[in-house]
Amino acid sequence: MRIPSRRTRGLRPGLGIAAVALLFLVSGCGLDKPANPDLAGPADSTPSVELTALPDVLNADGVSQSTIRLVLRDQQGTPISTRSVLFQHDGDGVISPSTSSIFVGPVQTGLVMATDKDGVAYIVYVAGTNPGKVTFWVRPYGIDTSLTWERSVSLLQR
Numbered sequence: 001m002r003i004p005s006r007r008t009r010g011l012r013p014g015l016g017i018a019a020v021a022l023l024f025l026v027s028g029c030g031l032d033k034p035a036n037p038d039l040a041g042p043a044d045s046t047p048s049v050e051l052t053a054l055p056d057v058l059n060a061d062g063v064s065q066s067t068i069r070l071v072l073r074d075q076q077g078t079p080i081s082t083r084s085v086l087f088q089h090d091g092d093g094v095i096s097p098s099t100s101s102i103f104v105g106p107v108q109t110g111l112v113m114a115t116d117k118d119g120v121a122y123i124v125y126v127a128g129t130n131p132g133k134v135t136f137w138v139r140p141y142g143i144d145t146s147l148t149w150e151r152s153v154s155l156l157q158r
Contacts, residue, residue, distance in 0.1 A: 049070070
């Protein structure tokens with residue numbers, strides 16, 4: 001006894017599967033992948049402030065050093081130059097101006113540095129002798145209130 005086979009009229013079996021796959025591919029699920037945003041584009045209304053401490057672990061020996069680096073950019077990613085910023089810290093070590101940055105002057109609570117043409121300012125921290133976390137703060141310095149922000153970074157003194 002022979003079992004009758006079902007065959008589609010006029011189409012090969014593999015062609016029907018390919019047609020259905022093509023239909024799903026063309027129609028999709030209706031959710032397109034969004035375009036990737038620009039990396040340097042605006043994130044919010046405040047400037048982009050990058051603050052790093054390199055190295056971020058020091059020996060508490062009174063001579064080890066770390067460089068604290070600030071990079072300041074506007075909402076479009078353009079460097080903000082000649083902006084005075086105040087660097088402060090809570091450690092028992094000493095901060096001093098880096099020779100690669102523009103030193104504006106000392107104040108009672110820290111150092112005022114100016115950002116260069118690339119929006120960068122550096123200070124150098126010489127470790128103290130007490131182990132623990134040392135936090136550095138940076139904020140705009142002066143009477144211009146158009147930029148009001150504060151950022152911090154920490155390093156470990158051990």
